[in-house]
Amino acid sequence: MSVELSFGEKNFIQGGIEQNLRADGRQRLDFRPMPIETGVIPQATGSARIRLGSTDVIVSVKAELGRPNSHHPGKGKVVIYVDCSSTVGPSFQGKKGEELSSELSTALQKCLLGGSGIDLSSLILVEGKLCWDLYIDGLILSSDGNLLDALGAAVKAALSNSLIPKVNILPDLAADEEPEVDIIDEEYTQIDTSSLPVIITLTKVGKQYIVDATLEEESQMSSAVSISLNRNGQICGLIKRGGAGLNPSVILDMISVAKHVSIRYIATLDSEISTAEASSAS
Amino acid sequence: MEFVNLQGIRLDGRRPKELRQLCAEIGVVSKADGSAAFEMGNTRVIAAVFGPRAVQNRSQKIANRALVRCEYSMAKFSTGDRVRRPKGDRRSMEISLVIRQTMEACIMTQLMPNSQIDICLQVLQADGGTRSACINAATLALADAGIPMCDIVVSCSAGYLNTTPLLDLNYIEDSGGGPDVTVGILAKMNKVTLLQMDNKLPFDTFEKVMQLAIDGCEAISKYIREVLLENTKQLEYRRGL
Secondary structure (H helix, E strand, O other), X not given: OOOOOOHHHHHHHHHHHHOOOOOOOOOOOOOOOOOEEEOOOOOOOEEEEEEEOOEEEEEEEEEEEEOOOOOOOOOOEEEEEEEEOHHHOHHHOHHHHHHHHHXXXXXXXXXXXXXXXXXXXXXXXXXXXXXXXXXXXXEEEEOOOOHHHHHHHHHHHHHHHOEEEEEEEOXXXXXXXXXXXXXXXXXXXXXXXXXXXXXXXXXXXXXXXXXXXXXXXXXXXXXXXXXXXXXXXXEEEEEEEOOOOOOHHHHHHHHHHHHHHXXXXXXHHHHHHHHHHHHHHO | OOOEOOOOOEOOOOOOOOOOOEEEEEOOOOOOOEEEEEEEOOEEEEEEEEEEEEOOOHHHOOOOOOEEEEEEEEOOOOOOOOOOOOOOOHHHHHHHHHHHHHHHOOEOHHXXXXXXXXXXXXXXXXXXXXXXXXXXXXXXXXXXXXXOEOOOEEEEEEEEEOOEEEEOOOHHHHOOOOOEEEEEEXXXXXXXXXXXXXXXXXXXXXXXXXXXXXXXXXXXXXXXXXXXXXXXXXXXXXXXX
């Protein structure tokens, strides 16, 4: 995503951030409005679409029956994969978007799955033999900065929207036999997403840091730190991007700012998700 | 398998000569120069157009007309089972090519020499007829981008199952083994620009099925025209004319 800015525009963005009034009227620690739609992909187990300004992402969750990893017989599997659609811009056609896709996929896996955000043992059906595999697929339709936070929020919304069918496991199973299952229609369990962390990216421009940077603001950043925090204020993952080095004390300060922001952010996200769920149910 | 029951009703409750519910929206991708979403029943695609702009790759520059590029991709969650194919496989390449040729036929490329137009198509849900839905979405997106076109291209498919010609096949009917005729027409000039069929069919039946597909195209073109007119009215209203 190349942004071409003139000298004056760059100055305007930097000066605005310095004075706590950004180009779109927000303060440094304000998010853009975040409308959420859930259940946008009917054939998925759960799905959600989030728009942050012009940033537009869809996340779908598909649950498939699989076999647990032999090293972790008591745990299900969760795979996160992000795809960058060519509708983001012609510079993402073909394989050119893959760099960004894999960067975001790894970042999401680190931030969301690291701190036991999803209870993997709840996905197990028969220990060592049968479990649910959750495939979480993100698709970026349009990008205006802050993709990681938007994807993190969309994953949370899609997981809360997911209904995993209940299954009947036929008893009297010999040790080496494959288990037989019956999927019960119309009976579902929900995934517990209350401990799933949220991702907050602080972008450092000049001496200040901002949340929810637009594409133009991101082009002016010296570095960015994405911090994933859960409801209790614990850090579940952290990624630093951007070239410039950061003083360790600055990083600690950024974490405390993110912690402060996360309280309000989680509350907003929760209310948006419940509104979306209510409107998709009716 | 019975695709049409004795009362003449198809699996999804339609009559043989009935289209699925159409829904179009213009301007869904704000960063693009032109964009549109097009739904045909459960098939849902998004098209974004970038350009006309300077050619990125100089060796592809054409001195007397515009270069048209097209990319078709399917979302991982677009089908019932998760798509495991990588981006840019054979099938998507073929569809990209077909759509590019169809759109090139209506864009007045000679008016924009030395420039490039990119059409990006993203399938969100695939339930048969993605090819047609993509062409319809691309037409709307090109119109939204203000790119000069000599006519509106619309596309629709028709098939032949249980000795009945069927309009606008869904996924189950498409994989039912019968022929699938995809037609693209220039609506006003009444010319066929795209014609594909993938099975054997007697000549007189083919004529019937193709005529049915053309009738479907005409219905879609009427709808697309309405959507474009409504969009233009909205733009006019916003400019205060």
